[in-house]
Amino acid sequence: MxxxxxxxxxxxxxxxxxxxxxxxxxxxxxxxxxxxxxxxxxxxxxxxxxxxxxxxxxxxxxxxxxxxxxxxxxxxxxxxxxxxxxxxxxxxxxxxxxxxxxxxxxxxxxxxxxxxxxxxxxxSEDPPWWDAEVVRHLQYGQDIGVLTLRPHAPFPYLPGQYTSVSSERVPRTWRTYSIGNAPRPDGTVDLHVSRIDRGRLSTALVRETQPGDVLRLGAAGGALTFRRSDRPVSLIAAGTGWAPIRALLEELADRPPDQDVRLFVVARDGAHLYDRPLIDAYGTSCGWLDVTYITPAPGRHRNEATERLATALSNRGLWPDQDVYLSGPVQFIDETARLLEELGARPARLFHDVVPSGGRGHDQPDRPLGFGEWFLNRPEPHWLNPSARAPKEY
Ligand code: HEM
Structure with a gap:
């Protein structure tokens, strides 16, 4: 009623x-x-x-x-x-x-x-939040920012997890972003932020935030963490969904796996693979890693990237044996998971942060947070910005 x-x-x-x-x-x-x-x-x-x-x-x-x-x-x-x-x-x-x-x-x-x-x-023995100073801000085009933060106290998390973030610039508003790196000796964390139209916090983070700003981080959460097994692994990322996959890749590179790892990176066009130099370096130095980039044909709509991904996934096969880690916009995850199941992937071995269909996740492009957020209809996240160029460093 x-x-x-x-x-x-x-x-x-x-x-x-x-x-x-x-x-x-x-x-x-x-x-x-x-x-x-x-x-x-x-x-x-x-x-x-x-x-x-x-x-x-x-x-x-x-x-x-x-x-x-x-x-x-x-x-x-x-x-x-x-x-x-x-x-x-x-x-x-x-x-x-x-x-x-x-x-x-x-x-x-x-x-x-x-x-x-x-x-x-x-x-809880954790602090209510962690203050973290921005030490670097890379901006890719108008809508993608990678912020490196140095938390004032040790900030515990696992590769693949996300955190919620708040900035004085938009008081009392908290949104979630994936952490784009495995834990580092210096404790710094990278947040990959995709700006959402009318999203006040994401706009402030991508366009206004500068080194020296102090942000607040909530406790890390999320289940897109790596399960060690002897099965081959596929990592599939779209847009800033690349962030947790990058963290998983760093973890893998640290303790190189015996099995093969296939990485599929999807972007709305070739200019918007903002971390491509790093991915190429992994592809060259890690014998166990096979990298496939997926972008639409020049001048074609970004949805064509999804079609090309479908073709690439169909061609690669061996899905029943794979552990698959998926990260990207909610709709992308839904569609790709469905396709993989049709191709024989085992639902219990498809890992992503769960979103029930029908609800849109939270205000970020990465993945959802809690039950309450399932009910939110947020604008479709940007994949990547068409005018992205080389990173701009502040
Ligand atoms: C008792 C049951 C409650 C439930 C199930 C509940 C649930 C939630 C959920 C799911 C969120 C979003 C989580 C997030 O963004 O991290 C949230 C946010 C929030 N809740 Fe609660 N809550 C409860 C009680 C309260 C109480 C007692 C207060 C105090 C006034 C409160 C104040 C807030 C505030 C200020 C936010 C954040 C607003 C924002 O991010 O925009 N909640 N709550």
């Missing part, structure tokens, strides 16, 4: 929350555009978690979510006020279906969620 009137429920929820607790508004993004997005995100997450209550993955998810909410400056007492506003919104939207029994069930369910999140926040 509430889903059918979701927009009304969401507006009710936030109006109720901010009217009764004006200070809580300060925790949320300043811009009304970002706030619109957040309306979907938080409320959808609350209702979605409740609807999946019996799922085994919910416990760990809530634990991490609570840990991560510390970076939004959420304090324990906020859980009660969010709970009252949620219940008020549900009551107002459910009409006669809101019986004492239903109210009791929702109250208890919310309490279980809040307790799990609070326990996650309490148990």
């Amino acid at each position: 509430v889903e059918r009137r979701a927009e009304h429920a969401v507006k009710f929820f936030y109006s109720h929350l901010f009217w009764h607790n004006p200070g809580v508004r300060d925790l949320f993004p300043v811009s009304s555009e970002d706030m619109e997005r957040q309306r979907d995100r938080l409320f959808a997450a609350l209702t979605h978690v409740i609807s999946r209550f019996d799922d085994d993955t919910i416990g760990p998810y809530l634990h991490d979510l609570g840990r991560d909410h510390r970076k939004f400056l959420v304090r324990p007492e906020h859980y009660a006020v969010v709970g009252s506003s949620l219940l008020a919104a549900l009551a107002a939207t459910s009409g006669s279906a809101w019986t004492p029994k239903v109210e009791k069930a929702w109250t208890e369910a919310y309490q279980v969620i809040a307790d799990a999140m609070l326990a996650g926040a309490d148990a």
Whole structure:
């Protein structure tokens, strides 16, 4: 019943929350555009978690979510006020279906969620976020930036994971970006950022951020990490989905594998393979690596890259034996995974950060974050920018 009137429920929820607790508004993004997005995100997450209550993955998810909410400056007492506003919104939207029994069930369910999140926040030994100084900013054309950051404290992550990022330039807005390198001795991390039209944070990161700026990083997350096995490996990347694949490749190069590794790098045209020199160097120096670049024919639409990828994947074969790591825009992952399964790849050996179809991921081109973000309809990410040239260094 509430889903059918979701927009009304969401507006009710936030109006109720901010009217009764004006200070809580300060925790949320300043811009009304970002706030619109957040309306979907938080409320959808609350209702979605409740609807999946019996799922085994919910416990760990809530634990991490609570840990991560510390970076939004959420304090324990906020859980009660969010709970009252949620219940008020549900009551107002459910009409006669809101019986004492239903109210009791929702109250208890919310309490279980809040307790799990609070326990996650309490148990964490990590800081709420990591301050990290920008030490280098490479810009490729108008829309791609690779930022090298030096976290002030050790920042733990595995190759292939992502982090959430926030900048003073767009206060209280957090978006996720993949980390484009395996851990380095100097602790620096590279973020590959693709600018989204009307995406205030991605625009600030690609076009305005400079060395010396300090960004905030949330705890690393994501499951696109390398599974050592004796099976051959295929890595398939599109756009800035190259970032986690590059991190995996660095990990492989560090402990060269016995099996063959095939790398497919897809871009909207040859000028936009922004890391091509590095990929070429890997191709030359690593005997176990076979590199294929996929771009549309000159002057053809970028979708043709996907068609060419389909042809290349069909020609290469041996898919039933492969462990396949996929990274790129959501639609690209969906389509490529489907094709690979048709070609015989085993679904259990196709690794990517999971996105249910029907929902668009988060505001970034790389991959989704949490349940709430599945509900967001964000603009289609850029693959790569047509006017990209040699990197510009600041
Ligand atoms: C109790 C259940 C709650 C659930 C299931 C929930 C869920 C979520 C999810 C999934 C996100 C997006 C995650 C991300 O961007 O990293 C989020 C963001 C956020 N939540 Fe919660 N949340 C809960 C409670 C609260 C409470 C009590 C507050 C305090 C007011 C709060 C404030 C925020 C803020 C400020 C954001 C970030 C806004 C942004 O990035 O635009 N949440 N929440």
